[in-house]
Amino acid sequence: MSSANRTTEVVVCLKWVFQADEPSDARFAGMSPADHAALELALQWATHIGGQVTAITVGPAQADAVLREALACGATRAVRIDTANGVSSADVASAIASVARHAAWVWCGDYSIDNGSGSVPGYLAAALQASQALGVLGVTFESGSIVATRRVDGGRREVLDVQAPAVISVEGATARLRRASLTAMRAAASAPIEVVAPSIVMRTSEHIAHTYRPRARALASPTGAEALDRVRSLTAAGTSSAAHEVETLEPADAAARIVQTLREWGYL
Amino acid sequence: MNENVNENVNDCDVIVVGGGPAGSCAAIVAARAGLSVVLLERGPFPGSKNMYGGVVYPRILDELIPNWWEEAPIQRWVTRRSTMLLTDTQALTVDFRTEAWGKAPYNGATAYRPDFDHWLASHAEAAGAQLLTSTTVTGLLRDDKGVVVGVTTDRPDGDLRARVVIACDGVNSFLAKQAGLYTHTDVKHFTLGVKETLALPKEVIDERFGVRGREGVDIEIIGCTGGVNGGGFVYTNLDTVAVGVVLKIAKLAGQALRPEQIIATLKAHPAIAPLIEGGEVKEYSAHVIPEAGLAMMPKMISDGMLVAGDAAALCLAAGIWLEGVNFAMASGMYAGEAAVEAVRAGDVSAQGLRGYQRRLSDTFVLQDHRKLRRAPELVLSDRVQHLYPQMVANVVERMFRIDNPQPKPGLRRILKQERKRAGIRRRDLIRDGLTGFRSYG
Known part of the structure; x- marks a missing residue:
């Protein structure tokens, strides 16, 4: 990725997940609806700005399935960062950032269906030093920027003018993924997928998951005669x-x- | 549809439509022979749309997957096979069990079709076939001479061209119909299979059905289908029991009954209720079955195209023998072989593909159907369905009833009295007996 095409570099982050009620059955695994929407919007946005879409996933070899789906739908490059499932959100984001550091536009699903907390897009924006528009309900494409409507507390909406570089995470209902053409599907089945080792040691979320507790506060000895x-x-x-x-x-x-x-x- | 684009460009050698047992076996054979094969499946994975009502007899797989039993995702090996005659309050069961069917090479098995079909399709992929899922075939592509040269699908840019199309698209095969091969589509040839899958702990199933480990039971039932001609079944999976009925569609439509009501009646029968008591319904499914055997079979070969499995009505519904998946696997396999032969010889016309017909005729696929051609009609006839079960059950009830101080009546007398009481004419009984003897003998 040269800096010349930096403003048109579009990345979509996809997660290969199991269905909640079929926790280890690969037949029912795939992208969550939010990731489908992110992929569709990434493809539409890339067309709008004359760019190309790189699909990135973090996971084991089986996760190639979501990349092949992305390639069939129109992504031009696919990268899998090779790890086991269940890596912590911060590490997933750092790993993606090391691959997508030149990206101008990063699209993500709002959160994955396997207990997702929606934290990867936030970490990713921090790691890329990009602006963020998280939990987006709808987008309007302008020339060179995106107007994103975002869900905030109390049923309110926030409208953001998003400029590159930016990370945008969208809800599942924002867009319906296009149907891949038969030719593209056949080509995607044997298309190359770049597999890269993670740039850092990946911690699984089990290692760091715990209930949040404020740290103990050091208090001075109490004063007072009584x-x-x-x-x-x-x-x-x-x-x-x-x-x-x-x-x-x-x-x-x-x-x-x-x-x-x-x-x-x-x-x- | 039917337009001719570029005659000399093929996307692959063979297109197999449908990732069920027939399609996967066809794809395995053709791909192993080195042909380029595309296997199209409308569901998200093979088996996701499929249903059956009892036992898979996979011995035909010996030829394709040696020691298949070591890897096939089966639920239980059927070691106990019962045929049950039900009236509203009575049940007569012929029950057979053998240890032999619980050991390699086994006989029949119960399985979940999403597991079994998925597994079989994985062998097709391993052989080199390209499996494309969530893709529905919408029609045939033909050249200007009417020769089938490919299929259209519901995907954008969805035409796919090949030298041979093998239609394994199931009962109601739209492709066989579109090709003009399927003419016997009268509703009288079809039945509707419906079933409930009920969850019960494995130990409870083992105890109620008298089995251990991977041993399983298959019960085939005549009677108790609410006046609709058909039959019932109960079979065991590892930790579920399937109970269902097969119903003649025309008769069902004539009754003001829904299939689930008929299942409910069967489940409440005193001979069935204790087996399934407390089971939680996990699944309700229904599927049309080509029931009439030889009488309804389509032409299975045309220029550039073969038809196999349920699409070719290869389902044996002969009362004591109820098989379909084995016929599907065999016909798929033979279709694959014939396609390989034809492609290699460079002649994919109906003439070039005739090896399929020869293979079907030389093996159990058509020989069983020919032998049992009268059986489906006999089994579904009104007398067998409604009169004989009552008569037989009454005879047996009187045989074993001790009416002391009355002495035991002679069996011939009971038989005569019960035949008359059931309103069965002697000559009908003899005629049905002869038909049965000719079919099954």
Whole structure:
């Protein structure tokens, strides 16, 4: 990938997953609906900007099935990062980023159907230092940019003007995957798939999965002459339970302030 | 459809339509012979759309997959085979079991078709056939002389051309019909098979059916199909029991009954209910069956095309013998062989493909059907279906009933009385007996 075509480099990330009720049966394995939608939009967007689509998956050899589906539908290049199933989201994202580091547009499914948390696209945007539009419900193609409608809390919608480089994760209902032509299907069955070793040691999510707990907070010895006062200062009993501060700051300062407060409260 | 594009360009040597047992066997044979083969399947994987009602007899696979029993995904080996005559309140069972059928080379097996067909198709792929799934064949491509040169599919850019098309597209074969080969399509030739698959723990099934390990049971039933001509079946999988009925479609349509009501009646029968009690319904499925045997078979060969399996009505429904998958596998295999022969000889006309007919005629495929050609009609006749079961059950009930102080009546007298009570004429009984004897003898 040369830097000349960087703005037209489109990547779609696809995950080969088992159905929830058929957890080890490859006959029922494949892409989730969200990945289907991502593939379709990646293909449409590539046509729109005159680019080509590279499909990337992370998984074992059986995961080639989703890449062949992508090739049959119109992707021009397929890369599988060879790992076992069940790698942590952060490591999946780093591995994809090492292959897709020149990509201008990265499309992902919102989350996979096997307990997916939708975290890979976020990690990926961070690793690629790209902007992100996650949980997208609908897109409009402009010349050189994408207007994405995003689901936010409380039934609200957020409309984003997405510029390259960007990671866009879409919900399953955003697009219906086209039907591959018979000729393309036959060609895809024997098309080459680039298999690359992961650039980092991949940790499975089992190794790092645990319930989130705030770390222990170091407290100074309580002060106060009476035992009651010392207990009160330790437990904050009698003070307001809703700790909040209102400050008006520039975004960068606000982010720094939030991080600092979370540190003080022991959450980071 | 039927347009002629580029006569000399073939995408492959052989197109096999349908990834069932017939199609996979045809593809295995043709691909192993070095031909380029495309196997088209409309479902997401072979077997996903398929259904059957009892036992697979895979010995024909000896020729294709040596020691197939070591790898075939079977549920249980049928070591116990029962034929059951039911009236509303009575049951007469002829029950046979043998250890021999539980050992290699085995006899019959129960299997889940999505497993079995998928496995068979994997051998076709291993042999080099290209399997394309989720692709429905919509018609035939023919040249200007009417010779079949390929198929059209429901995919974009979906025409596929080959020297030979083998249609294994199942009962109601649209391809055989389109080719003008299938004329006996009257509804009277077809039955509807419906079944429920009920989950029960393996130990419970073992205990209720008196089997151990991988041993299994197949029960074929006459009677108790709610006045609709047909039959019933119960067979064991590892941890499910299948119970179902096969119903003559015309008669079913005439009754104000739905097939699931007839299954419910069968399930409630005192001879069946204890076997399946507590079973949770995991699946309900239904499929049309070509039931009439030789009387309905289409022409199986035309220029550039062969028909095999259910598409060729190769389903033996002869009461005590109920087979289909073995006929499908055999006919598929022979179609594959004939296609190889024809392609190698450079003559794929009906004449060049006639090796298929010879193979069918020389083997059990057509010989069994010829021998049993009268059996399907006899088995589904009103007398066999509705009158004889009641008569036989009453005779047996009186035979074993001890009416002391009355002495035992003579068997001939009981038989005569019960025949009259059932309203069966003596000459009909003799005629049916002779038909049965000629067919089965």
